[in-house]
Amino acid sequence: MKKLLSLVLLTAFFVGNAQETANRFFYELTFKPKKEAETTEKVMTVLDITKDKSIYRDYTILAQDSILKVQVEAMQKSGVFKDLSKSITQPKFAFKVRKSYPSMKYTYSETISSGFTPIEIGYSDDAKIVWKIDASAKQNIGAYKTQKATADFGGRQWTAWFTNDIPLQDGPYKFSGLPGLIVKIEDSGKNYSWELKGNKKIENYNEVPYIETISFGGAPKLTEVSKEKFEKTYNDYKKDPFATARPMLKPEMLSQKMPGSDVTIGEMVKQKEKMLKEFYESNNNPIEIETAPAKSGK
Template identity: 35%
Template sequence: MKFIIFFLGISTFCFSQKISFIYETKSKLNSEKADDVYSEKMILDLKNNTSIFRDLQDKQSDSVKLNNGNGRYKMGVENQFYIKKNLTQKKIEKVLTYLGTDYLLPIEEILNWKISSEQKMIGKYKSQKAEANYGGRNWIAWFTTELPFSDGPYVFSGLPGLIVSIQDSNNEYSFNLVEVKKGGNIFDARTKTVKIDWKKYESLAKSYFNDPYDINTKLAMGKIVTFTGPNGIAMDISVKTKEMQKSILQENNPIELNHKINYK
């Protein structure tokens, strides 16, 4: 009994502190190209059983917003990784920013973890294997009880320790812990949101595909739309639109594969 009380005391103490986890995130946006891998650093900020997962540039942008700045402008809709979690309530929400509006997409898919007895060292942490299905993909995770937080990158959480490494079985997406920062700050600049579902998400993505440079809106407002290439020569905006649409079709390998959009 003393051991249980002692362990609970440590867990409560850890959860009451602010702590940040830096992950290296890799994604293969074109599943047919082995070398088409995009890499970026993302941060999981955790305090009092609530967390925010976002890329480092998003965190910097949110800080600017809180100080009455404009923040970061995002063009697309797909593969935004901004996730808010309430671990106590087991609530997971995905936040998407499109044309200056923050959209809130509740994640209702349940993670049913199957914990294996297999263990290995991940960095300096003794870790244990677990698997679950999410977004039409099978995920292999490694968690450690040495970091007693039932959380992890992106939507992944619910294991008896922090997820230090996770990737899908197709090796198209991976998240790997690279740094732990105690006393990190956590703040939310995206509290005014419009709630949507996956159907509305698809509608937004198709709207972007059809008009990636938001030309129609600008024309309706009486604004002149021009595009200047790297050589300083003005180009037909419709040419750039077709180039962007081609890129979207080639990189149509979303992390939620079961919500892949058919643009044609």
């Protein structure tokens, strides 16, 4: 009977076309961007769940979809170029974590550039987090009745509170494998703390943000590599994001002005380099301070 009830509840989350419907769970993330920081920052993140997978990411860009669409349509109508990067609030985190159902195998990815073309690289892993469930520890968090579980992961000790009311074995970031959705999870040092703040159903769901659909080259396709290759490629990119594009930037090109703007291509490149450098230097306190080798990849 309990298994039947769970199946009924799970089915209720995905009424209609599974390819076009998603349930979005909003997690407020409180974190310390710097190891030595005494203050914390907050950002809203989302876990989008469809019938056969989930994707976790920063909500900042997604939240600006409708505003950016209006600005782009205005540019198209006027024929005047506008540097949208000045009006876009940049995310605190650029990574994505996708999980496949029911295996819960995950893929961690980052978007970088090859020349001027955005590419998404990532690695997969099917390693399971080993949880210890404390049947005696329960508490209400918001509207949810939750139960306590603990685990060691990524060099930190984590305490999670999950609810059987939502029979989805998922949660923010790479966290999964509990008999219910994670409502709250934080490490012992309170460097990272997620708490579920709400959820909504999205009809005609599209995983790709609007800004990516209109970007040069379109939305990047995910390329899976080994974890070792991913880490080397990503670390090299962070040190010099324009390394692959610089040989293409000839002096005569750098002096040209952007269409409909007084800003030259060279000035725009410098602005982008500064922005990316600040982005990658803003957080020296990663979620995982130790990582285990991935079991799969190419």
